[in-house]
Amino acid sequence: MYYDFHIHSALSPCANDEMTPNNIINMAIIKGLDIIAVCDHNSTLQQNALHEVAKDKDISLLYGIEVESREEVHILGLFKDLIDNQNFGKWVDSNKPYIKNNESFFGKQLVFNKNDEIVEKLDGLLLVSLSSSIEEVINQIHQYNGKAILAHALDKQNGIITHLGYIPKDLKFDGIEVKDISQIEKIKSKHPWIKDTMWLFNSDAHNLIDINEALYEINLKDWM
Numbered sequence: 078m079y080y081d082f083h084i085h086s087a088l089s090p091c092a093n094d095e096m097t098p099n100n101i102i103n104m105a106i107i108k109g110l111d112i113i114a115v116c117d118h119n120s121t122l123q124q125n126a127l128h129e130v131a132k133d134k135d136i137s138l139l140y141g142i143e144v145e146s147r148e149e150v151h152i153l154g155l156f157k158d159l160i161d162n163q164n165f166g167k168w169v170d171s172n173k174p175y176i177k178n179n180e181s182f183f184g185k186q187l188v189f190n191k192n193d194e195i196v197e198k199l200d201g202l203l204l205v206s207l208s209s210s211i212e213e214v215i216n217q218i219h220q221y222n223g224k225a226i227l228a229h230a231l232d233k234q235n236g237i238i239t240h241l242g243y244i245p246k247d248l249k250f251d252g253i254e255v256k257d258i259s260q261i262e263k264i265k266s267k268h269p270w271i272k273d274t275m276w277l278f279n280s281d282a283h284n285l286i287d288i289n290e291a292l293y294e295i296n297l298k299d300w301m
Contacts, residue, residue, distance in 0.1 A: 078111035078297065081289035082139060082155060083228065083254060083279030084241040088117040089143075090184035090204060091285040097193040098126040100285055106136055109167050109291030115152050116141035116228075118203040119173055123167030124189050128159050129191035140301075143228060144169060144218075145204075146211040151235040152224035153254065157301055165221040172209045178202040215249055221256070223253040224301060225234075229281060231260045251300075252277050275300055 085092040086103060105113045113136065116128055124140045131138045139155045142161035146152060156162040178186060178200060186199035207214065213226040227244065229236045230253050237244055244250075244264070252275035255261055261276055278293040 078137070078288075078295055079291040080112050080293060080295045081105065081110055081276055081280050081282070082114040082116070082141065082226070083153060084115045084282045084288055086111055086115050086117055086123045087185065087187040087189070088120055088123045088199070088203070089180065089203055089283070090118075090186050091178075093285070094183075094185060094187065094237060096193060096245050096283070097189050098123065098130045099193050101288070102127070102130045102134055102136060104285045104288050106134060108288055109129070110289065112137040112139065112295075112297070113214070113288075114139040114141035114142040114153075114155055118143050119145060119205065119207070120199070120203055121162050121169070121196070122199070124159060124162055124166075126189050127203055137284075142166060142169065144214050145206045145235065146214045147206055147209055148211055149235055150211050150237045151233075152211065152214050152218070152227050152250075152256055153298065154223045155226060155301075156221065156223040158222065161223060165217065165223060166218055168221075169207065172207040174205055174208070176202045176205055181283035205283065211248065219249070226252040226275075226277060227248065227255055228254050229256075230254060230264060232256060238264065238267075244271070246252040246264050246270055249277050254279050
């Protein structure tokens, strides 16, 4: 199955307003993808509309979220079940501080229905750190039957290696997101104990054009 498990909708303030449920699903189909996950910052509120759109289309979904831990490290949570995803989202909400969003600086935070109509504009900023540690976030993802992925591990200021300098040996993650094969070799060379993990090549798309082409395949039966 061709995949892209890290796409942002317009719920994420840093994403383009064109990133609506129908636009995302249709672009993924045009690009030949079989399965995708939308992972907005610290929120699962867009997942219901995505589910409603995708169920009538020739594409599958994992239900996602991109969480920022207390250490300011980004972790993807991927769930097969929408209810598990929504329950995890409630846990995130309970550990997320309220800071009013400055829309002119950070951007809009838009929730859509299945017809791409705006039904809510979030007032609380999503680009914040939870009060929970990396270990606690990963543990909670597992509690809700999800997979925990270290997002853009070697890229951006919130990647675990970029931010902490290393991946802790006892961290119970399920996969690592990388940009290319060379990053896998770099990570392995510094962490020789990483033998058997899922390496994911995601887009981290904030615009429709940046969603992955049909280049990377996965067999979910071997993983989820």
